[in-house]
Amino acid sequence: MNIMSIEINRDMCIGCKKCAEVCPGSLISISANKAKIKSVERCWGCASCLKECPVCAISFFLGEDMGGLGGKMSVYKPNKNDTALHWFISLPDKTSRKIITDTKNANKY
Ligand code: SF4
Ligand code: SF4
Numbered sequence: 001m002n003i004m005s006i007e008i009n010r011d012m013c014i015g016c017k018k019c020a021e022v023c024p025g026s027l028i029s030i031s032a033n034k035a036k037i038k039s040v041e042r043c044w045g046c047a048s049c050l051k052e053c054p055v056c057a058i059s060f061f062l063g064e065d066m067g068g069l070g071g072k073m074s075v076y077k078p079n080k081n082d083t084a085l086h087w088f089i090s091l092p093d094k095t096s097r098k099i100i101t102d103t104k105n106a107n108k109y
Pocket of ligand 1: 006022023024025026027028037042043044045046047048049050
């Protein structure tokens with residue numbers, strides 16, 4: 001598994017196509033109204049698709065060699081008009097963390 005790759009939960013996917021539209025590498029396709037990553041090896045982890053998904057169906061792998069402890073990260077925007085992003089990190093030891101960032105302060109991170 002590529003450490004920078006994503007995983008799409010097809011049961012959660014509602015087929016809105018937003019992830020496919022924003023992926024700069026055109027790596028996501030939609031079939032049978034569900035999203036699928038075409039080539040995980042080519043994903044460079046920009047997280048654009050995660051931020052666009054309205055139902056939190058996309059996770060990003062946090063590789064151990066990146067200090068991510070082999071966990072997964074997803075992101076959710078509770079309010080469509082809000083600038084806050086809620087990042088959820090789940091780790092193999094079953095612990096989790098939540099980080100809230102504000103896109104208004106993007107240049108601070
Ligand atoms: S993380 Fe970036 S490069 Fe990878 S599939 Fe999502 S939008 Fe495309
Ligand atoms: S953005 Fe989310 S819900 Fe929409 S097609 Fe992609 S994975 Fe499915």
